[in-house]
Amino acid sequence: NAGVTQTPKFRVLKTGQSMTLLCAQDMNHEYMYWYRQDPGMGLRLIHYSVGEGTTAKGEVPDGYNVSRLKKQNFLLGLESAAPSQTSVYFCASSWNMGQAFSNTGELFFGEGSRLTVL
């Protein structure tokens, strides 16, 4: 059981280049999230999705785009990378709390993708 899988795990980009991070989950979760982790700032939500075909902005969405064409996949795109986007990116997924009382909002995380923009 793989859980949440992120690819790639490491990437170095030059300013202005584009790239896509892929997140895949095999737990049939409705909700998926992209966070970024920076020293001293905890995890900040970039974008999230509450179901296939839906996306919504989080706390720090600027410079990123996302797509959820399939329930199990959530893609994070950087169209024109900037040094400020150097970070560790985490994908997470969870059940819809509204579907069952037993769904209590726990997030399941991938192992992270370390991105450096030069």
Added chain:
Amino acid sequence: AQSVTQLGSHVSVSEGALVLLRCNYSSSVPPYLFWYVQYPNQGLQLLLKYTTGATLVKGINGFEAEFKKSETSFHLTKPSAHMSDAAEYFCAVTSWYNQGGKLIFGQGTELSVKP
């Protein structure tokens, strides 16, 4: 709106000593509270959670936390630290009313354990 504040970005304890990591939250609706642990170069792993019911919750690896509504706190404790507890710990909050089930994280506390 919800928020979380973790007091102390770095905490250092001796092996065998009490571990106390502090977390205070702000929420206008009943909160669900979580503690996650992150070992170096890994993702986040759930330690424990509070949703409803018993206010003292026990988690993995001997950790526990107590929900105190009057103090808006959810501090994490462990009676005796082990070297393997060295990691970064995150407190987080959400609620049943939170659209999309978004989890709001604190800044994190790095725990060091001295031999």
